[in-house]
Each structure stands twice: as C-alpha cells, then as structure tokens.
Amino acid sequence: MGQITLNQVTKSFGETQVIPPLDLTIEDGEFAVFVGPSGCGKSTLLRLIAGLEDVSSGHIEIDGRDVTDVAPAKRGLAMVFQSYALYPHMSVRKNIAFPMKMAGVDQAEQDARIKKAAAALNLTDYLDRRPGQLSGGQRQRVAIGRAIVREPEAFLFDEPLSNLDAALRVGMRMEIGELHKQLATTMIYVTHDQVEAMTMADKIVVLRAGVIEQVGSPLDLYHNPRNLFVAGFIGSPTMNLISGAEAEQHGAATIGIRPEHLTVTQDGPWQGTVGVAEHLGSDTFVHVHGTGLAETITVRQAGDVPVRHGDTVRLTPDLSRMHKFGADGLRL
Ligand SMILES: Nc1ncnc2c1ncn2[C@@H]1O[C@H](COP(=O)(O)OP(=O)(O)OP(=O)(O)O)[C@@H](O)[C@H]1O
Numbered sequence: 001m002g003q004i005t006l007n008q009v010t011k012s013f014g015e016t017q018v019i020p021p022l023d024l025t026i027e028d029g030e031f032a033v034f035v036g037p038s039g040c041g042k043s044t045l046l047r048l049i050a051g052l053e054d055v056s057s058g059h060i061e062i063d064g065r066d067v068t069d070v071a072p073a074k075r076g077l078a079m080v081f082q083s084y085a086l087y088p089h090m091s092v093r094k095n096i097a098f099p100m101k102m103a104g105v106d107q108a109e110q111d112a113r114i115k116k117a118a119a120a121l122n123l124t125d126y127l128d129r130r131p132g133q134l135s136g137g138q139r140q141r142v143a144i145g146r147a148i149v150r151e152p153e154a155f156l157f158d159e160p161l162s163n164l165d166a167a168l169r170v171g172m173r174m175e176i177g178e179l180h181k182q183l184a185t186t187m188i189y190v191t192h193d194q195v196e197a198m199t200m201a202d203k204i205v206v207l208r209a210g211v212i213e214q215v216g217s218p219l220d221l222y223h224n225p226r227n228l229f230v231a232g233f234i235g236s237p238t239m240n241l242i243s244g245a246e247a248e249q250h251g252a253a254t255i256g257i258r259p260e261h262l263t264v265t266q267d268g269p270w271q272g273t274v275g276v277a278e279h280l281g282s283d284t285f286v287h288v289h290g291t292g293l294a295e296t297i298t299v300r301q302a303g304d305v306p307v308r309h310g311d312t313v314r315l316t317p318d319l320s321r322m323h324k325f326g327a328d329g330l331r332l
C-alpha cells in the first residue's frame with residue numbers, strides 16, 4: 001500500500017517560501033508525474049516526501065500514517081536520482097544487493113529479489129559486470145534495480161532519464177511504464193519534459209512557483225486546461241494563444257487553438273506568411289507570421305504539406321476545438 005497525502009505542506013529556505021501551503025493526494029498504485037518549469041519546486045516536493053528535507057509546516061502521511069517526523073529510511077520509500085551514483089568497483093549484482101545488505105536481509109532472500117529485479121529490468125546477463133562496462137541506460141536500470149529490491153511502498157524518481165540521449169529516454173520511459181504495470185507500486189516521477197509526463201502519468205501535477213496549477217489525467221489537461229499557464233505548458237508544439245479583437249469576437253480575453261487543430265487551406269479566414277516549415281515526414285510544422293493574431297501561429301498537420309519559407313498561406317481553425325480564457329487567465 002502506498003497512498004501519499006500532503007496536508008498544508010509548506011517549505012521555506014531561510015526567508016524564502018518556495019512551497020506555499022499545498023494539499024495533494026497520490027493514490028495507492030498511481031503513477032503521478034510532477035511537471036513544471038525549472039525552479040518550480042518539483043525536486044523540493046519530492047525531497048519533502050522522501051524526508052530528505054524537513055517541511056516548514058504541515059503534515060505528510062503514507063497510508064494514513066503521519067511520517068512528517070519519520071526518518072527517510074523508515075518511510076518505506078525508494079528514490080532514484082538523475083545521477084545514479086553506482087559503486088564503480090562493485091559488480092551490478094553487488095550494487096543491487098547493497099541496500100539489502102545494509103538492511104540485513106538474509107542471503108537467500110537477497111538472491112531471490114536480485115533475480116526478480118534483474119529479470120524485470122533485463123539485467124540478468126549483466127549481473128557480473130561492473131558499472132563501467134554498461135551503457136548509460138543499463139546503469140540507470142541498475143539504479144532502479146537497487147530501488148526495487150527494497151520493496152518500497154512507493155518509488156520517487158527525480159528526472160531519472162535526463163542524462164540519457166533521446167532514443168534511450170524513449171526506451172527507458174516505456175520500460176519504467178511496464179515496470180509500473182508489473183509492480184503496481186505507487187510511483188512519483190519528476191520531469192520538466194511534458195512529453196514524458198503525458199506518456200507516463202495516470203495523474204499529472206502541474207506546478208508553478210510551488211503552487212499546483214492543475215491536477216488531472218494527461219488527456220484531462222490536454223482537453224481542459226484550467227488556465228493559460230497549463231494551456232501553454234501541456235502540448236507540443238505549444239497551443240497558439242490569441243488575444244485582442246479576434247478573441248473578443250469569441251467572447252474571451254484570450255482564445256487558444258492547438259497547432260493540430262489548424263489546417264493550411266485555400267480559403268481559410270486567417271492569412272500569413274510561412275516563416276519556417278519543418279517537414280518531419282510524419283507531420284509538418286508550419287510557423288506562420290504576419291497574421292495579426294499572434295507573433296507566430298504554429299500549425300501541425302499530418303503528412304507532408306508542400307509549403308516553403310515565404311509562401312503566403314491561409315489557415316482554417318477548427319473552432320469546435322477552441323479554448324477560451326478570461327482576462328484573469330482562467331478557462332471560461
Ligand atoms: N537548499 C536550498 N536552499 C535554498 N533554496 C533552495 C534550496 N533548494 C532549492 N531551493 C530553491 O527552491 C526552488 C525550487 O527548487 P527545486 O530544486 O525544487 O526546483 P525544480 O522544480 O526541481 O527545478 P529543476 O527542474 O531545475 O530541477 C528554487 O527557487 C530553488 O532555488
């Protein structure tokens with residue numbers, strides 16, 4: 001069981017409050033992702049849950065047990081960091097066994113847990129190697145293995161993939177997702193990569209300056225961002241935000257239209273000039289200037305759209321997919 005509850009938790013460093021009073025519940029077995037720009041407090045929040053930082057006020061509960069004053073090692077959580085800090089002189093097997101050795105787990109049980117973790121992480125053939133003989137992705141898997149064998153109530157990941165190259169990240173992202181399904185253990189995963197958040201999470205927690213801007217499923221946030229910040233943060237390329245007369249016509253201070261809900265057409269209502277056209281093969285991203293709506297309007301269209309830099313194009317928005325926001329930035 002691994003339900004985690006934060007009640008009115010705050011954190012200050014000296015005079016500076018980085019987390020104003022915050023309430024949050026992560027359900028047992030859930031995959032929760034904390035996402036937000038650099039410095040918004042993602043790592044701080046994770047470290048508070050882990051007990052690596054003391055809360056300034058408020059309470060943290062794990063399965064209804066108040067752990068606010070409980071030492072990190074006694075909280076039943078396992079944390080995996082961006083820098084995986086393996087012992088270079090020890091084999092993979094010994095690295096994975098290390099926390100069990102510290103906890104005095106007997107040898108037969110250690111062997112059984114190592115076998116299970118290695119199988120889950122495709123490390124069975126690498127147990128006798130040293131970290132120096134592994135790829136970055138394999139090393140990160142060893143670090144995760146070391147967390148798994150502790151059989152924690154919950155895993156806490158702080159940007160575990162950000163040292164890996166793009167292809168490895170995608171692979172590891174899926175492996176962590178599979179692992180979550182297999183173990184069905186609560187996981188909290190910190191990233192500033194919103195694609196990672198969208199693909200991995202049951203629940204996304206969007207943070208800005210220590211404040212939760214929205215909590216919801218990935219598609220919830222995509223379809224119903226509750227304010228301009230979330231609208232602009234979730235989705236890639238980002239949502240086009242248009243204010244002024246065009247928005248007022250729709251009864252809003254700002255309207256939002258995602259790039260995938262615009263099409264390049266012969267007779268669309270909006271006209272502009274192509275700045276950059278990115279031909280990815282599967283999609284084309286067309287960045288259009290001079291529409292008078294926003295500095296750039298980005299269009300994402302499936303397939304190869306034959307437009308080039310300097311072309312004059314017309315755009316048709318799918319108005320049924322339009323998002324409306326008031327002057328206070330909140331969704332209407
Ligand atoms: N030990 C500390 N002393 C003082 N300020 C700190 C300390 N740790 C973090 N902060 C401040 O708290 C705020 C939140 O930092 P935190 O590391 O949680 O951000 P983050 O969301 O994890 O950012 P990133 O995406 O860059 O990792 C920042 O303004 C940071 O400067």
Ligand SMILES: [Mg+2]
Nearest residue numbers: 042043044158
């Ligand atoms: Mg961080």
